Amino acid sequence: MSQPLFFEVKSEKILSRLDANFYHNPLVDEFIFLCKKNKVNLENFGEYIESAKRYPSFYGIPYLPEGVICFKGEAIDKDGFIIDEELSYIPEKINRDFPDTILEEGDIVFSVRGTIGKIFVVTKEYVGSNISANLIRLKLKKGNPHFLKYFLMSKYGQADIERVSSGSLQYTITTDDIDSIKIPEVKKTEQDRIVNKIFKIEEEKVSFSKKYNSSIENLKNYLKTKINPEKKNVFIIKSQEIKDRIDCYILSYELKKLLDDLSKLKESHDLFNGKDLDIVNRINEKEFKKIATNEFKYIEVKHSSRQPNLISGFMEDVLMALPSRARQIIRENDILLPRPTLSTEKIVIVPKEFDGQLCSTGFIVIRPKDFDDACLTTAILKSPLVQRQLFLMQSGSIQPEISPNDFKKIIIPSPKSKTEREEIIKGFKDELKNVEYYRQNYNKKKQEVEDTFWKEIII
Structure with a gap:
């Protein structure tokens, strides 16, 4: 505080x-x-x-x-x-x-x-x-x-x-x-000299940035299938197909085709739904009263990151002073899936320092068996096949999101082959190390830019 x-x-x-x-x-x-x-x-x-x-x-x-x-x-x-x-x-x-x-x-x-x-x-x-x-x-x-x-x-x-x-x-x-x-x-000639000196550092910084972004993209592509979501902007819906919702996403040809294609993977993949995952429930009123005066670190959706092993910030206060969304207790290796439509790719695996802390109800919290299971599940959730389902099954007008009930219907394909699962886990973990390496070096170069700038002005 x-x-x-x-x-x-x-x-x-x-x-x-x-x-x-x-x-x-x-x-x-x-x-x-x-x-x-x-x-x-x-x-x-x-x-x-x-x-x-x-x-x-x-x-x-x-x-x-x-x-x-x-x-x-x-x-x-x-x-x-x-x-x-x-x-x-x-x-x-x-x-x-x-x-x-x-x-x-x-x-x-x-x-x-x-x-x-x-x-x-x-x-x-x-x-x-x-x-x-x-x-x-x-x-x-x-x-x-x-x-x-x-x-x-x-x-x-x-x-x-x-x-x-x-x-x-x-x-x-x-x-x-x-x-x-x-x-x-500062005189213009001195400004030019300082800028030229910093440009050389910036080139290295940009190089690390490109490698970082490339590794971030790689994290989406560890689930290998021959299915490519097929987009079709114009389609016809029969009246008998309309049930509890009428919108261009849930009734789309694309979603129907994607779900049909996923069902054909059952020979090589175990197909399960979001409801089959271990979803963490929010604390109830009785549990809230027991810990209302305890101090917690609290993660909002805005603190999630494109980098799964990085939380970009947090709030810290006693529970009763935190936003009413602070109602989910998280554990190390939990998977935090942001519900807002434009944030579902920013999936975070909870690091050790946030064990026993809180996150917003704006996340769907999944509890894996261990870190390897967290990597496998996160790799699948970040894949285009799952991300496209999350987008097409969105609801809401002011802030479109994937609701907990709709998440339970998502089809999640996991390879039956133990070797293939192990390859996904190893590749994903190695890529996480690459991402962290590039991020740290980018930040070092960023700090070097600022240090160089001020050393030239204030000696």
Whole structure:
């Protein structure tokens, strides 16, 4: 639990707002102290910006499978790289209707709503693209855009972005706020030299990133069958086939064909349903009262990861202070399957340090026999055959998800051959080691980028 922080602000120093983080952010205070100590002057980011453009009206836009790239916040990762799978596309006519946000080389794209402070420098391949309303285009009049990106994405830059951001229901950052961010004053020639030095480290970082993503994809493909889900967007349903639900997923030709094809695997695979797995039940009211004042680590769906042996974060508090979703006690090697439709691939195997802790009811929790069984089951659940079933059996409008009852109907194919099962387990475990190795080395290079940047500025 966080400790309270007390400090005073003199009335003459109060500006147009009154919130604690704006007047006292420990990292920003440290940054200013280090700059003063090392005689590094600071200037406002606004001194670098020629224009800042976004269209608040850029909503309700029809997106296409191809066309002009239109960046959304989710297409920019936390390290300032583009996630190709998240790119969106708009018609050329709509692109021309929003000329002020058509990107040029060297522009900085900055996320201003939702997840604030994602930064991307426009390179040649993205010239002519556009941006959504949650991003802003910053056209520079001076400075190296990559130098500015490295600062803004550093711990001190992100702290200052957090300091000047505001909002209650939805956090945002205004152009005036962006202008007020403090930037170390460094000559352009020095900026260029620092950037060139960091680029060499970035190349190694990108290499580890590509290998990491390749290994993550490999984790989906350890269940080998000849079945490929067959998509068919137009189909006819007879009235007698409609039962308790009417939607284009549960009644689709694709799901029917997929289930028929899976049934043909019974010679080589054991076919069982989700209900045959050992599903963990949530705690009842009596159990809750017994442990209500105990302190727990608590995992939300947002803490799940594409990497099965990694939990990306957690909350920690007494049970009665945690969200009402904190109702499932987990054990080492348990499998956490996120229920939201767009998260079902982010399956996590619970590590030892979370044994006896809590997770959200937004997970389906499966208890395997041991770690080998967890690897085999996770490999099968991550396979396209199962993932496609989870998608097609979704329900809900505001937040589509796989319900516990529908999960019980999922067909799960497991090879009958002991040799084949052992090969899946070995391959999956080896790939987990590769994934962790690439992730650790990527993070080392990421830290090296930040350390190199600051060593060049604050000696």
